[in-house]
Amino acid sequence: MFIDTAVITARAGKGGDGSVSFRREKYVPAGGPDGGDGGRGGHIYLRADNQLTTLSDYRYKAKYLAPDGGRGGSKQCTGRGGEDLVLRVPLGTLVYDDESGRLLADLSDSEPFLLCKGGRGGWGNKRFAGAQRQAPQFAKAGLEGEALRVRLEVKMIADVGLIGFPNAGKSTLLSAISAARPKIADYPFTTLAPHLGVVTVDDDTGFLCADIPGLIEGAASGAGLGHEFLRHIERCRLLLHIVDAASTEGRDPCADIDTIDAELAAHSIELAGREQLVVANKRDAVSDETVFERLREHVKPREIFAISAATREGVGDLVKACAEKLSKLPPVRVFEPDPVPLGPAVSEAVTDIMKEDGVWVVTGDWLIRLMRDVNFSDVESLAYFEQRLKANGVYDQLEALGVAEGDTVSLYGLEFEYVR
Ligand SMILES: Nc1nc2c(ncn2[C@@H]2O[C@H](COP(=O)(O)OP(=O)(O)OP(=O)(O)O)[C@@H](O)[C@H]2O)c(=O)[nH]1
Ligand SMILES: [Mg+2]
Secondary structure, three states, X not given: OOOOEEEEXXXXXXXXXXXXXXXXXXXXXXXXXOOOOOOXXXXXXXXXXXXXXOOHHHHHOOEEEOOXXXXXXOOOOOOOOOOOEEEEEEOOEEEEEOOOXXXXXXXXXXXXXXXXXXXXXXXXXXXXXXXXXXXXXXXXXXXXXXXXXXXXXXXXXOOEEEEEOOOOOHHHHHHHHEXXXXXOOOOOOOOOOOEEEEEEEEOOEEEEEEEOXXXXXXXXXXXXXXXXXXXXXXXOOEEEEEEEXXXXXXXXXXXXXXXXXXXXXXXXXXXXXXXXXXXXXOHHHOOOOHHHHHHHHHHOOOEEEEOOOOOOXXXXXXXXXXXXXXXXXXXXXXXXOOOOOOOOOHHHOOOEEEEEOOXXXXXXXXXXXHHXXXXXXXXXXXXXXXXXXXHOOHHHHHHHHOOOOOOEEEXXXXXXXXXX
């Protein structure tokens, strides 16, 4: 079944906990701390694969978990990393954060996209050893992996999109110009899902063409098969507007053109303004040739091509004209992800501070998120970290609670001495 949207939840692996351990060796009277770090939790990636056409797998299984990192060991052994999970999706899949609606990525190439970062492994006690504290009895817990609910939506990648009423001959045209074999029949809505065909123009030119279900009056408000599948031609650089010039079903071709134009505009003004060529099809069945002149006048300034998809008359010229147009049009659209909102606003950054056994313990969701991204061995990251602590009022809050110079402040296992 062709499924082009799905909502999935993904949770990356938790980092393994750091280990508390001390060297016990022969002839070494007091072994130092040697607890290793926990391993990183597995990441979750999304990756576009052009062999896939549907998201149906994600309708059956909607939850994905990457494995956790292993615990650190003694002898400074780092825990094993959780294996990364790569979820394959069709080329052209858009990834939205389901909660905020923000576009996270447009997977229109095979570059993997890091959806959920695995939690960092906690530091082992070895890391906390120093002149002041030679035998730390603690280690840091691994951090949680990121979790996200995302909406996946496929927007096919094609250069040319075919639009028109049911039975206008869209599928017949696609099968005349490519190796695609969509179903063709003389009843409306034969095509129920989009099809893609590769059109070869000459040795080094070709284009991708998408055939979608037919539109009827009211499609944008749900009539017929609705207009949902129009998103599959939203990236198209050129639209071929196919009309039955032989009035096989008794309708006037000029009125048909207007109806489809109106439905396109109701779906998206941008799509309605996309470059279009009008294709007057079923020429072989036309009895009154003046229809082409009427259409030409009616659709101006769009160009019109009279063809018969069934007998292939005029099809070669149409393909050439498409290639010619495409050579002058910008490339297929890739959607830019929405900007990442800046770190948590000061007002929503809730910080809890408690004094436990003489240590000031600072907690807060924003702090977990922040610490996940900071590389503590890098000076610039550390400076940024400090600045965020200040901006979120951690120092002010500590002062208000009566912190004293030299007190120990603990942030999820990261400890430092308070200095004014
Ligand atoms: N005489 C004639 N008949 C044609 C031509 N092109 C298509 N047809 C016929 O028109 C009918 C509909 O063709 P399709 O290609 O299935 O039309 P469609 O636009 O894909 O229709 P939907 O998938 O229902 O939207 C079929 O019976 C075709 O054989 C043509 O050039 N001449
Ligand atoms: Mg069809």
